[in-house]
Amino acid sequence: METAAKQRLSEIKKMLCREEFLTVEKLSDTFGVTKQTIRRDLNILTEKGIARRRHGGVERLVLKKNQAYISRQVLHSEEKHQIAAEVAKLVPNGATLAFSIGTTPEIVAQALLQHNELKIVTNNLNIAMAMAANPGFEITIAGGRVRNDDRDVLGQSTEAMFSSYKVDIGIFGVAGVDEDGTLLDFHEDEVRTRQTIKENCRLSYLVLDHTKFTRHAHVRGGYIGDVSKIFCDQPPPDYILDLVEQSDTEVITPG
Numbered sequence: 001m002e003t004a005a006k007q008r009l010s011e012i013k014k015m016l017c018r019e020e021f022l023t024v025e026k027l028s029d030t031f032g033v034t035k036q037t038i039r040r041d042l043n044i045l046t047e048k049g050i051a052r053r054r055h056g057g058v059e060r061l062v063l064k065k066n067q068a069y070i071s072r073q074v075l076h077s078e079e080k081h082q083i084a085a086e087v088a089k090l091v092p093n094g095a096t097l098a099f100s101i102g103t104t105p106e107i108v109a110q111a112l113l114q115h116n117e118l119k120i121v122t123n124n125l126n127i128a129m130a131m132a133a134n135p136g137f138e139i140t141i142a143g144g145r146v147r148n149d150d151r152d153v154l155g156q157s158t159e160a161m162f163s164s165y166k167v168d169i170g171i172f173g174v175a176g177v178d179e180d181g182t183l184l185d186f187h188e189d190e191v192r193t194r195q196t197i198k199e200n201c202r203l204s205y206l207v208l209d210h211t212k213f214t215r216h217a218h219v220r221g222g223y224i225g226d227v228s229k230i231f232c233d234q235p236p237p238d239y240i241l242d243l244v245e246q247s248d249t250e251v252i253t254p255g
Contacts, residue, residue, distance in 0.1 A: 005041070008031050008033070008041060009041055009044060009045065010237060011031070012027060012041060012042075012045065012058075013045070013050060013213070013214040013237070014179070014214075014237055014239060015027075016045075016050070016051055016058070016060045016214055018179065019060075020059055020060045021054065021057055021058070021059045021060070022057050022058055022059075023056050023057035024038050024039060024042070024056060024057050024058075025056075025057075026057075027041075027042075027057075042057075042058045045058065046058070048211060050211055050214050050215070051214075060214075060216065077107075079209040079210070079233035079234075080103065080104045080107045080209060080233075081107055081111070082233045082254045083104060083107070083108070083207050083208075083209065083231045083232065083233055083254075084104075084107045084108040084110065084111035084207075085111060085254070086231050086252050086253070086254055087108045087111065087171065087205060087207060087231050088108070088111040088112055088115075090205075090229075090252075091112055091115060091118075091169060093115050093116040093117055093118070094116065094117045094118070095115075095118055095119070095168045095169060096118075096119040096120075096121070096165070096167040096168045096169075097112075097118060097119065097120050097121070097167055097168065097169050097170075097171060098120075098121045098122065098162060098165065098167045098169070098170040098171065098172075098197045098200070098201055099120060099121070099122040099124055099127045099171050099172070100122075100123070100124065100170075100171065100172035100173065100193060100194055100197055101123060101124050101150060101152040101154075101172075101173075101190065101193070102124070102172070102173035103173075104173045104207045104208060104209065105124060105127065105171050105172060105173055105207060106124060106126045106127050106130065108171055108207055109122075109124075109127040109130050109131055109171075110130050112131075113130070113131070113133060113134050115134075116136055117136050117137070117138075118131070118134075118136075118137050118138075119137070119138045119139075119140075119167075120137060120138070120139045120140065121140045121141075121161065121162065121165050121167060122139070122140075122141055122142070123141065123142035123152050123153045123154065123158045123161070123162075123193065124151070124152050125141070125146065125151045125152060125153070126151050128141045140161070140165075141153075142157060142158040142161045142162075143157055143161075144157045144158060154187070154189035154190065154193055155189060158189075158193055159192055159193055159196045162193065162196045162197050162200055163196055163199075163200055165200060166200055166201070166202070167200065167201045167202070168201070168202050168203065169201055169202070169203045169204075169205055170197040170198055170200070170201030170203070170204045170205065171205045171207060172194050172197055172198070172204075172205075172206065172207070173206070173207050173208050173212075174194070174206065174208060174212060174217075174222075175190075175212070175215065175217035176212050176213075176214075176215035176216050176217045177208070177212055177213050177215075177224055177240065178216075178220070179239060180243075181223050181224035181225060181240065181243040181244075182220045182222070182223060182224075183206075183220070183221060183222035183223065183224065184215075184216065184217035184218070184219065184220055184221075185217050185219050185221065186217045186218070186219060187219060188219055190219070191219050191220070191221030191222070192221070194221065194222065195221055195222060198222065198226065198227070203228040203229070204226075204227040204228045204229075205227070205228065205229050205231060206224075206227040206229070206230045206231065207231045208230070208231075208232055209232065209233050210232055210233055210234045210236070213236055213237050213240060224240060224243055224244060224247075224249070225243055225244055225246065225247030225248075225249050226247075226249075227249055228248075228249065228250070229249065229250045229251075229252055230244070230249060230250070230251045230252065231252050231253075232251065232252075232253055233253065233254060234253055235251065235253055236251060
């Protein structure tokens with residue numbers, strides 16, 4: 001994709017964070033391109049699950065709950081593997097790790113299978129099963145009721161488990177990031193568990209692909225500048241980078 005088109009898509013995504021509906025006519029006037037060009041841009045955003053087409057324009061896509069885990073596993077797979085490769089470079093052998101729910105943390109875990117003597121604490125069933133393939137890993141998993149669609153365990157017992165450890169690195173994702181830098185998820189238990197991991201690790205790694213910066217969820221908890229490092233497949237939007245620059249957080253992208 002040409003640089004101008006990439007920049008235009010990035011700006012449209014930022015505009016959707018501020019406005020629920022954008023017309024083709026307004027976007028055409030704003031960027032000085034034809035309506036046909038704008039319609040192609042909106043088709044791209046729709047295909048990526050960032051927005052939804054409506055007559056005359058596009059609207060912000062607001063989800064009341066997350067997609068099923070099996071659907072998310074194949075969504076933006078290439079980008080997630082790029083993120084995982086960068087995280088793997090910074091995880092030393094013998095480290096203790098806490099992993100949260102989500103498909104991106106799962107792919108990060110898979111990228112660590114060639115490491116040695118890792119100790120893993122997680123409430124993500126897929127991560128526990130994947131890491132068990134390395135006989136040198138020590139794995140601790142949360143107990144409780146399993147969320148079938150998400151393949152994880154949440155609740156007070158999970159939070160108590162994470163609170164009983166002090167790990168080297170906590171690795172977690174989010175459902176979305178608001179334009180003011182607030183981290184968002186779909187359920188209160190998801191936020192509390194993520195926050196518990198953050199409070200009980202020496203380094204915190206937030207792993208997310210670029211679409212999370214235009215994705216809306218309704219439960220807030222945490223802030224983009226609270227983590228040690230952000231791993232993303234491409235640089236976050238400028239308004240996020242401005243917020244990060246005011247903190248000690250480091251942004252890491254492939255290459």
